Amino acid sequence: MTTAVVEERDRSLLTRVQHLLHSQATIGPAVVLLVSVIVFALLSERFLTPGNISLILQQVAVVGTLAVGQTIVILTAGIDLSCGAIMVLTSIVMAKVASETGLPGLPALLLGFLVGTLCGLLNGLLVTRLKLPPFIVTLGTLNVFFALNLWYSGSATIRGSDMPSLLLFTGQTFTVGGTRITYGSIMLVLLVAAMAFVLKNTAWGRHVYSTGDDLEASRLSGIRTARVLLSVYATAGLIYAVAAWTLIGRIASASPQAGQTDNLDSITAVVIGGTSLFGGRGAVVGSLIGALIVGVFRNGLALAGVDVLWQTMAVGVLIIVAVSLDQWIRKVKA
């Protein structure tokens, strides 16, 4: 033990920070979020008003939910470009089936969940059976699902007034201390909590990490890695369907053109949240924080009167910084 103490003293401050970030990947994003909230609050009086906080939470809910599914895919060293397309397709399925056939809200919702899961399962099968890179698989299915979405919807938006109220439930609000909070945001928080628990405390969670960390080592350790990957993509598909529900509530309709850039935004949230694109490292709480950081940046810069193009540039810089930080953390030594 004494030697360990001596080594501890020998470490520079920088090395200690590196070790801290290595063991607690979400600390970095949490600090960034906190600092940016403080800075934007100082820049604009309106930033911390209940109405504005409510707005940020609503804006973050859809991408945040997608990011939960995206996180587990990226933890396995994969990537899912099709998440936005799956979300839009399932939102159309839920809304159109209910509005055209008069199917009640619950079965329509469950049908959407089933469609989302099947879409995810297809991604998983292509990744595990055909052994194609996830980037290529989901680039392909992104177009397939989007085309199906245009075909099935006939490129027409379905109005909220034609849908059962359950589908719009996620957009309804309740008020806490003057801040209106949507049920969609609550669902996101619950989903993050549940996924964080599963990833941390179950064997499946560990296998998700180890599969992304070292596929061959996991296989040799007796983990059925193909099954893990399949379950990850299918679960992600289900979560995208939950995001579809949140999306319908947010825009009070189902539009085949909604969420065009949400796939990339979800990847942005995951990466800024400290999850490594190389797999095996990260946390779903980080992705929620990442989504909030993007939301806070865009909103705060807008309130400060900064042009949209600079908001976009700020997000771009954040991504580069986050990935560079991840590379540095990975080089940690004993």
Place this chain on the structure above:
Amino acid sequence: MTTPVLQARGLVKRYGKVTALAGSDLELLPGEILAVIGDNGAGKSSLIKALSGAVIPDEGSILVEGSEVSFSSPIDARHAGIETVHQSLAVAPSLDIAANLFLGRERRRPGVLGSVFRMLDRAGMREEARRQLDALGIMTIQNPGQAVETLSGGQRQAVAVARAAAFGSRVVIMDEPTAALGVRESRAVLDLILQVRERGLPVILISHNMPHVFEVADRIHIQRLGRRKAVVDPKSVSMSDAVAIMTGAMEPPAA
């Protein structure tokens, strides 16, 4: 005659036109360290992979304590009590030591927390990991909660060996455990191998390093051109003769 703990009879493995194993035999006796040596392409890896369930042989049979088994995956071999330390170590670097020790066979909490919520017994696994490291005299590792990627090469090897020793009930197979290590670290790993034998577990040691082989092995299996060429006693055969047999420069002494 004692029944071999693990036995291979006439194993054949072909990869397309390449024959990696051309009817190879192997016998591992209780409580011994059997070294397997051979030139590159002699079929050492294929032999070991067949015994550890990582590849399925085209022909031949594998017997565990005299009864025939067929392994279709590494899990089958593990269920038969055969643990392998792969050359790649097969550890997940970002997971901690305890998680790696129990990778693929995690323990769940007792009661509802385990059965309904599928919660892992993290504290229990950490304690057991600590116990296993202590039992093998691995004192350089202080904290089983440390990520494996923060360990040195020798320490990683120690973790892989500890995992095999902890769960192997019949046989531990080690593939080139000292290949990537320095002198001091190799020394520690050789001591570990002897420790495993002390526990009564027989070991199959694949190595290119003749001094290491001659130091710890009880018998040496020499593989050549996909077959077992000879089994020699390191006390009666010199290192250079063993290499000569391995490369085909010399015929093995009549047994």
